[in-house]
Amino acid sequence: MQDTEIFLSMKKEIEAESQKEIDAIMAEVKAMEDEAMVSMQKEAKKDADLRLKQELDDIQSQASQEISETHTQRTKALIAKRDEYVKTIFDAAREKLVAFTTTPEYGEYLSRKAKAASEEDMSEPVLMIRSEDLHYVDMIKENYGKDLQVEETSDITIGGFILKDQVTSVVVDETLEFALENQRGWFAAHSGLMIK
16 A cells, blocks of 8 residues: 555656646746747837838828929919910900001101111111001101112011111011010019919
């Protein structure tokens, strides 16, 4: 019987020792699991933070691109609207100039311009004028005060004249279209329709 008790005592001792080893191994496994969990959580947070940063950068980049595109489209629309206004204004001015060429004041205008042009030093001046204004040639010659060769031209579409010296190539452009085109530059600078 004593052998049985010794055997049972040894068995209990072996089981107790085995349980201690099992407990130690389980504690070590638990510690390793906890460490692995903390490491995975840190890695997952790092990945999530990186993805979040990339998504925020993408959103910011896309927003900047959309803002830039919207600004470009707005600017194009404003330029188109401005050009439409300028065209309307200058078309109306052109119509008024065409109407002006049918008034008595137009003849006075040509006289004044011929007198002013006579101050240019030209040895062989040629008067270029549209066919509709040929009846003003004698008056222009009289106000110019010098002999002029006359050429009819279709280059002048509204009215006025061009004096050109065949020797020096000096040109005096007194056409209404030239005056209108000069006003386009002034208008662009002073109209307040600049787009930035």
